[in-house]
Amino acid sequence: MTELSPVLDRADQNLKKSLERLFELVRIKSISTDPAYKADCRQAAEWLVSTLTEIGFDASVRDTTGHPMVVAHHAGATPDAPHVLFYGHYDVQPVDPVELWENDPFAPAIKDLGAGRKVITGRGTADDKGQLMTFVEACRAYKDVHGSLPVRVTILFEGEEESGSPSLKPFLEANAAELTASCALVCDTGMWDGETPAIAAALRGLVGEEITITAADRDLHSGLFGGAAANPIHILTEILAGLRDETGRITLDGFYDGVEETPANIKASWETLGRDAESFLGEVGLSVPSGEKGRSVLELTWARPTCEVNGIWGGYTGEGFKTVIAAKASAKISFRLVGEQDPAKVRDAFRAYVRSRIPADCTVDFHEHGGSPAIQLSYDSPVLTKAKNALSDEWEKPAVVVGMGGSIPIVGDFQKMLGMDSLLVGFGLVDDRIHSPNEKYDLKSFHKGIRSWARIMAAL
Amino acid sequence: MTELSPVLDRADQNLKKSLERLFELVRIKSISTDPAYKADCRQAAEWLVSTLTEIGFDASVRDTTGHPMVVAHHAGATPDAPHVLFYGHYDVQPVDPVELWENDPFAPAIKDLGAGRKVITGRGTADDKGQLMTFVEACRAYKDVHGSLPVRVTILFEGEEESGSPSLKPFLEANAAELTASCALVCDTGMWDGETPAIAAALRGLVGEEITITAADRDLHSGLFGGAAANPIHILTEILAGLRDETGRITLDGFYDGVEETPANIKASWETLGRDAESFLGEVGLSVPSGEKGRSVLELTWARPTCEVNGIWGGYTGEGFKTVIAAKASAKISFRLVGEQDPAKVRDAFRAYVRSRIPADCTVDFHEHGGSPAIQLSYDSPVLTKAKNALSDEWEKPAVVVGMGGSIPIVGDFQKMLGMDSLLVGFGLVDDRIHSPNEKYDLKSFHKGIRSWARIMAAL
Numbered sequence: 001m002t003e004l005s006p007v008l009d010r011a012d013q014n015l016k017k018s019l020e021r022l023f024e025l026v027r028i029k030s031i032s033t034d035p036a037y038k039a040d041c042r043q044a045a046e047w048l049v050s051t052l053t054e055i056g057f058d059a060s061v062r063d064t065t066g067h068p069m070v071v072a073h074h075a076g077a078t079p080d081a082p083h084v085l086f087y088g089h090y091d092v093q094p095v096d097p098v099e100l101w102e103n104d105p106f107a108p109a110i111k112d113l114g115a116g117r118k119v120i121t122g123r124g125t126a127d128d129k130g131q132l133m134t135f136v137e138a139c140r141a142y143k144d145v146h147g148s149l150p151v152r153v154t155i156l157f158e159g160e161e162e163s164g165s166p167s168l169k170p171f172l173e174a175n176a177a178e179l180t181a182s183c184a185l186v187c188d189t190g191m192w193d194g195e196t197p198a199i200a201a202a203l204r205g206l207v208g209e210e211i212t213i214t215a216a217d218r219d220l221h222s223g224l225f226g227g228a229a230a231n232p233i234h235i236l237t238e239i240l241a242g243l244r245d246e247t248g249r250i251t252l253d254g255f256y257d258g259v260e261e262t263p264a265n266i267k268a269s270w271e272t273l274g275r276d277a278e279s280f281l282g283e284v285g286l287s288v289p290s291g292e293k294g295r296s297v298l299e300l301t302w303a304r305p306t307c308e309v310n311g312i313w314g315g316y317t318g319e320g321f322k323t324v325i326a327a328k329a330s331a332k333i334s335f336r337l338v339g340e341q342d343p344a345k346v347r348d349a350f351r352a353y354v355r356s357r358i359p360a361d362c363t364v365d366f367h368e369h370g371g372s373p374a375i376q377l378s379y380d381s382p383v384l385t386k387a388k389n390a391l392s393d394e395w396e397k398p399a400v401v402v403g404m405g406g407s408i409p410i411v412g413d414f415q416k417m418l419g420m421d422s423l424l425v426g427f428g429l430v431d432d433r434i435h436s437p438n439e440k441y442d443l444k445s446f447h448k449g450i451r452s453w454a455r456i457m458a459a460l
Numbered sequence: 461m462t463e464l465s466p467v468l469d470r471a472d473q474n475l476k477k478s479l480e481r482l483f484e485l486v487r488i489k490s491i492s493t494d495p496a497y498k499a500d501c502r503q504a505a506e507w508l509v510s511t512l513t514e515i516g517f518d519a520s521v522r523d524t525t526g527h528p529m530v531v532a533h534h535a536g537a538t539p540d541a542p543h544v545l546f547y548g549h550y551d552v553q554p555v556d557p558v559e560l561w562e563n564d565p566f567a568p569a570i571k572d573l574g575a576g577r578k579v580i581t582g583r584g585t586a587d588d589k590g591q592l593m594t595f596v597e598a599c600r601a602y603k604d605v606h607g608s609l610p611v612r613v614t615i616l617f618e619g620e621e622e623s624g625s626p627s628l629k630p631f632l633e634a635n636a637a638e639l640t641a642s643c644a645l646v647c648d649t650g651m652w653d654g655e656t657p658a659i660a661a662a663l664r665g666l667v668g669e670e671i672t673i674t675a676a677d678r679d680l681h682s683g684l685f686g687g688a689a690a691n692p693i694h695i696l697t698e699i700l701a702g703l704r705d706e707t708g709r710i711t712l713d714g715f716y717d718g719v720e721e722t723p724a725n726i727k728a729s730w731e732t733l734g735r736d737a738e739s740f741l742g743e744v745g746l747s748v749p750s751g752e753k754g755r756s757v758l759e760l761t762w763a764r765p766t767c768e769v770n771g772i773w774g775g776y777t778g779e780g781f782k783t784v785i786a787a788k789a790s791a792k793i794s795f796r797l798v799g800e801q802d803p804a805k806v807r808d809a810f811r812a813y814v815r816s817r818i819p820a821d822c823t824v825d826f827h828e829h830g831g832s833p834a835i836q837l838s839y840d841s842p843v844l845t846k847a848k849n850a851l852s853d854e855w856e857k858p859a860v861v862v863g864m865g866g867s868i869p870i871v872g873d874f875q876k877m878l879g880m881d882s883l884l885v886g887f888g889l890v891d892d893r894i895h896s897p898n899e900k901y902d903l904k905s906f907h908k909g910i911r912s913w914a915r916i917m918a919a920l
Contacts (some may be wrong), residue, residue: 053816208781217745223664223866226796227751227766229741234704234750234769234790241701244694281689285677287821290689290694306687309694310784311775316792320667321829323794324770331693332776334783337684361747367705369781406683406783 003146004458005355011141011450018450019110019120021051025090025129026108026122032067034164041067041159044090048136055140057155061176063168066089067159071178074139076152082460083152085181085420086165086370088132088188089161092124093435094367100437105109109442114268118442126238130441131187131426132157134449150457154181161188165409172417178419183383185456186411187449189404190428195396198373198450199388200424201377201410202302202403205337207346208369211236211354212330215362220325230362232329239357240331247373248292250307258340262303264380270298271398272457302403302445304338310325332369336405343371373382375411377421385459387423393396394448425456463606464918471601471910478597478910479570481511485550485589486582492527492551493623501527501619504550508617510588515600517615521674522635524627527551527619531638533556534599535635536612536824543612543920545641545880547870548592548648549621553895554585560897570903578903587894590901591647591886592617594909601914610793610917612643621648621787625869632877640878643843646871647909649864650888652733654744654902655856657912659847659849661837662762662886663871665797667793671696671814675822680785690822692776692789699817700737700791708752710767710795712809718800726839729860730758742919763865766796792829796865803831835871837881847883850915854908885916 011018030044031037045061045068052059052072059072072091076082095105103109108122136156142149156179162169172179192198215230245251245425277289282296291300300306314329315321335346351366358364378384379401391399402422411422427445428434471478473799490504491497505521505528512519512532519532530550555565563569580590595615602609616639620627632639650709652658674689705711737749740757751760760766774789776782777898795806818824836845839861851859864884871882887905888894 024588034826078778090614143881152532155566206783208783220744221866222766222768222770222794223864224794225744225761226794226865227760227764228737228749228757229744229746231749231752231768233772237697237700237769237772240694240697277688281821284680284685284689285821286675286689288690288819290690290819297688300687301685305636306682308686308691308783308785309775310682310782311786312693312697312789313773313777315769315771317771317790318772321608321670321771321792321794323666323668323768324773325768329772330777332781334682334781335688354529359748359750361741388694404683405686406681 004455006145006429007454007458008451010145011138011454014137014141014144014147015447017447018133021137022130022133022446023108023118025133026124027106029106030091030124030159031094032160033092038067038337041091045070045101045157045159048090049242052137054185055136055143059155064171066167067361068172069159069167069300070155070157071175072155074149077146077148077150080081081151083154083181083186084460085154085156085179086135086185087184088135089158090132091162092127092129093162094209095123095437097437105439108423108432111440118443120443120446121440123439125441126428126432126439128161128188130446131144131428131449132266134427134446135185135187135390135453137450138453141450142210142457151460154179168410169417172413176418177457180420182420184414184420184422186408186422186424187426188408189424189426190430191404191426191445194429194444195397197391197399197425197427198402199399201379201383201384201390201401202338203375204305204405205341205343205372205374206284206407207316207335207337207343207371208332209334209347209350210330210332210367210369212328212365213358213362214328214365216325216327219327222323222325225325229325230364231325233326235358235362236312236314236331239354240309240333242357248290250305252346252353254349255305257345259305259340260339262299263379266401267299270296273298273400297402303338303404305338305341308459309333337374339374341374344457346438347371372407372409372412375415377406378444381421383421383423386459387425387456390459391425391452394452394455425452466605466913467601467914467918468603470915474597474601474604475907478593479906480743481597482580482590482593482906483568485593486584487566489566490551490584490619491904492620493554494644498527499668501551505530505617507525508550512615513666514841515596515603518727522631524631526627529627529631530615530617530620531635532615534609534613535605537608537610541611542643544602544615544920545614545639545644546595547616547644547646548595549588549618550592551619551622554588555583555692555897557897565899571900579900580903580906581898581900583899585901586888586892588621588648590906591909593887594887594906595645595647595913597910598913598917599900601910602917609653614639628870629873629877631814632873636878639695640880643881644874644880644882646868646882646884647886649884649886650890651886651905652860652862654685654889654904656854656861657851657859657885657887659844659851659859660864661839661844661861662798663835663867664765664833664865665801665803665832666867667795667797667803667831668792669794669807670792670827671811672788672792672825673818674788675820676785676787679787682783682785685785689785689820691785692822694784695818695822696772696774696791697791699814700769700793702817707791708750709905710765712806712813714809715765717805719765720799723839727759730756733758733860744781758863761865764797765798765801767793769793793798797834799834799836801834803833807831832867832869832872835867835875841881843883845883846919847916850919851885851912854912854915887910887912
C-alpha cells in the first residue's frame with residue numbers, strides 16, 4: 001500500500017489552488033433546467049474533462065440527447081487494484097429569487113462566519129460541485145505524491161441531475177461494460193453534523209397512488225339526500241383512517257413482508273446520536289412521534305415503512321358553507337418502503353384494500369404515481385467498514401452509518417443496471433441551503449472532504 | 461260555515477283572469493340579490509298591495525333597510541273566526557344563464573306539454589309568485605261569492621327570501637303583535653307527486669362547522685419526516701371516520717338526546733309512497749342507502765339526524781405528485797338535526813370529540829357556520845288534520861304528511877319569535893326547476909292550489 005500521510009500533507013498544501021479550481025467550476029452557470037444555459041453546461045463538462053486530463057485521467061465529454069456526460073478512467077497503482085466508479089453531477093439548480101442572495105451566486109467567495117468557521121458561497125458549492133471536487137482533488141494529491149492512484153477509478157459526472165436525469169439510464173445501459181466497477185462512490189449526501197461523518201446505507205423506496213371515489217352522478221343537496229346517499233368523503237376518510245391501526249402499523253395485507261429489523265448495533269449507534277423526538281420534531285414545531293409506537297424517530301424515518309396521505313380534496317372548499325354531498329373525493333397517498341418490500345405488491349395490496357371498502361354503488365379510480373424499491377446496503381460490508389474507519393480517522397467523531405428517509409435514484413440504477421452497490425459519502429451540512437438562495441459549502445467540508453477521499457481510496 | 465262549493469266554482473270561472481294577474485306579477489323583475497332590480501322589487505310589493513286592496517284587504521308596503529314587506533289584514537266572517545298568517549315571498553332568483561331559457565323568463569306563457577299537461581313558464585312562477593297567488597286568488601273567489609273570508613287573514617309577503625331574509629327577524633320583532641295569529645300558512649313547498657298533496661311537518665335543523673388541524677409549523681418532506689411527524693390529514697381522516705360507527709350511528713356523546721322515533725302510523729304512511737331506496741337513490745346513480753342501518757330512505761332523510769362532511773382539503777392537490785406532509789388540513793362538516801336536538805349541545809359535543817383526538821403537539825381551530833334547531837310540528841294537530849282532509853278532498857290521492865331534509869328558516873322564526881306553528885302546504889313539483897333556467901309551475905298546481913286554499917280556509 002502506498003503511504004497515505006504525504007498525500008494528506010499534499011492535500012493541505014494544495015488547498016488554496018484546489019479552491020481556485022473549485023471557484024472556476026462554480027463560475028460556470030451550468031443550470032440544467034433552463035435551456036438558456038445549455039452552452040454553460042457543456043462548458044462545465046469540458047472544464048472537468050480538461051481538469052481530469054491534467055491529473056492523468058483518460059477523460060472525455062460524452063454527448064447525450066440532453067446535457068453531456070463526463071467519463072474518465074485512471075488505472076490503479078497495481079493491475080489488481082479494486083475498481084471504483086465515482087459519481088457526481090456538475091449541473092446546478094436555478095438561482096431564483098436572485099435578489100435574496102447576499103453574494104452573486106456565480107461569483108464564489110470565502111466568507112468568514114466567525115468562531116473559526118469559513119464557508120464557500122455560491123450556487124453548486126454544496127450540490128454538487130464542491131462535493132465532486134473533493135474527490136478530484138484527492139486524486140490530484142495522490143498523483144502529485146505517488147504518480148498513481150491506489151485504486152482503479154472510473155468517473156461519471158452527469159449534467160442533468162437537477163432536471164430528472166433523463167439521459168442517465170440510457171447512458172448506463174449503452175455503456176454498462178465501461179462503467180461497471182466493484183462499487184460506486186456517490187458523493188451527494190451529507191454529514192451527520194459538522195464533526196461526525198456519515199455513510200448512508202438505507203434509502204427508502206416509494207409507491208405513489210392517487211384515488212378518486214365516485215358516489216352519486218352529481219353533487220347532491222345534503223338536506224334532500226343527507227343520511228341516505230353515499231358520501232364519497234366519508235368513504236375516503238374511512239379508507240384512509242383504516243390504513244393504520246392504533247399502534248401506527250400499516251394494515252395492508254402482507255405490507256411488512258420483506259421488512260427486517262435493523263441490527264441491534266446499528267440501532268444502538270443511532271441512540272448515541274442524541275437525535276431524540278424532541279430535537280428532531282422540535283425543529284418543525286412538533287414533539288410527539290407519529291407512526292409506529294415504541295421506535296425512535298431515526299428508526300421511524302430511516303428504517304421503517306410508512307403510509308402518508310400527501311393530499312386530499314373533495315366537496316366545497318371555498319369561503320363560507322355549502323351543504324353539498326360531493327359526487328367525488330380524491331386523495332394522493334404514498335408509501336415509503338424499506339428492505340425488500342415489493343412496490344408492485346404494496347400497490348396491489350393497497351388497491352385490493354380500497355376496493356374491498358367501496359360500497360356496491362360507488363366506484364374508485366386509481367392513478368399510479370411511480371414506484372421504486374428501497375435500497376438496503378449491507379451494514380457490515382468490507383467496503384463500508386473500510387470507509388467508516390477511514391472517515392473516523394479523519395474527523396473529530398467516529399463515522400455513523402445512517403439511513404435516509406428518501407431515495408437517491410442513481411443508487412437504485414447502479415444496483416439494478418450495473419449490479420453494483422454504492423458507498424454514499426458526502427460532506428454537506430444541514431444548513432448548506434442547497435436549492436435555495438445563499439447556498440454554501442463549509443471550507444472544512446471541502447478540505448477534510450479531500451482528505452477523507454484520500455483516506456478512503458487508500459483503505460480500499 | 462259558509463258554503464264552499466260556489467267558491468270552488470268561482471275559482472274555476474276566475475282562472476283566466478287569475479292567470480292574467482299572475483302574469484302581471486311574474487313580469488316584474490323582482491330579483492332581490494341584484495341591486496339593479498331594487499325598483500322592480502318595490503314595484504312587485506306595490507302591485508301586491510294594490511291587488512290585495514282590490515280584494516278588500518287593508519294592505520300596505522312596509523319599508524325595511526332592504527326590500528319592502530307587504531302586510532295586509534282582512535277580517536273573518538265572524539269575530540271569533542280563527543286568525544291565520546299567510547306567508548310568501550315576491551322576490552325571485554336571478555335568471556343567469558339567460559341563454560338557457562327557452563322562453564323569456566319575464567314573459568310568462570302557458571306551454572302545452574301534451575298528455576293534458578300545461579305549465580306556466582317564467583322566473584318565479586313556482587318560487588314563489590305562483591304559489592302565493594294561489595292563496596290570494598282563493599281569497600278573491602271567497603270574497604266574490606260570500607263578500608267575506610271564512611277566517612281572519614293577515615298576509616306577510618317578503619322580498620328578500622332569495623337573499624337570506626336579512627330584514628325578516630327585525631321586522632317580526634318590531635311587528636310581533638300585528639303579525640301573531642293562531643297559526644301560519646306557509647306556501648313555499650311542494651306536492652309529493654302530481655296527484656298527491658303533501659304537508660310538511662318535520663324540518664331538519666342544521667349545525668355547520670369548519671375545522672382546521674395544524675401539525676408542523678411548515679409543510680414537510682415526507683422522505684425526511686414521514687413516519688415520525690404528525691400528518692394532519694391522517695388526524696383529520698381518523699376524526700371524521702370516527703364520527704360514525706359501523707351501523708351508521710353518529711358517535712358523539714349525547715347526540716341522540718331529543719331524537720324521538722317517528723310515530724308508527726306516519727312511518728306506515730311513508731311506506732305506502734313507493735319511494736324505496738332503489739327509486740330514491742336510483743335518480744342520482746346510487747342504490748345502497750348510506751347512514752343508519754334498518755331505516756327507509758324517507759325516514760333517513762326526513763326524520764333522522766345525520767353527519768355529513770361537505771368539504772375536505774389539505775396537502776398537495778394539483779397535477780402529479782408531491783411527497784409533502786402538509787402543515788394543515790381542513791374540513792367542513794354539517795349535522796342535520798331532528799326533534800329536540802340542541803344545536804349548541806351538538807356543536808359542543810363535536811368540538812369536545814375533535815379536541816379529544818388531537819395529538820398534544822397539534823392544534824385545531826373551529827369556525828362556526830350557523831346552527832338552527834329542527835322544526836317538529838305535531839303530526840296530529842287539529843289544524844294539520846283539517847288541512848289534510850281538505851287537501852284529500854281536492855286531489856286525486858289523499859294528502860300525506862312528510863318530513864323535509866332541509867330547513868325553512870321562516871318556520872323556526874315564527875315558532876321562536878311569534879310562538880306560532882306553521883302549516884306547510886305548497887303545490888310545487890320536483891320538476892319545477894326553481895332557481896334554474898326554465899322554471900315553470902303546473903297550471904294544475906295553480907288551479908287546484910287556489911281551490912285547495914279555499915277548502916283549507918273553509919275547514920279551519
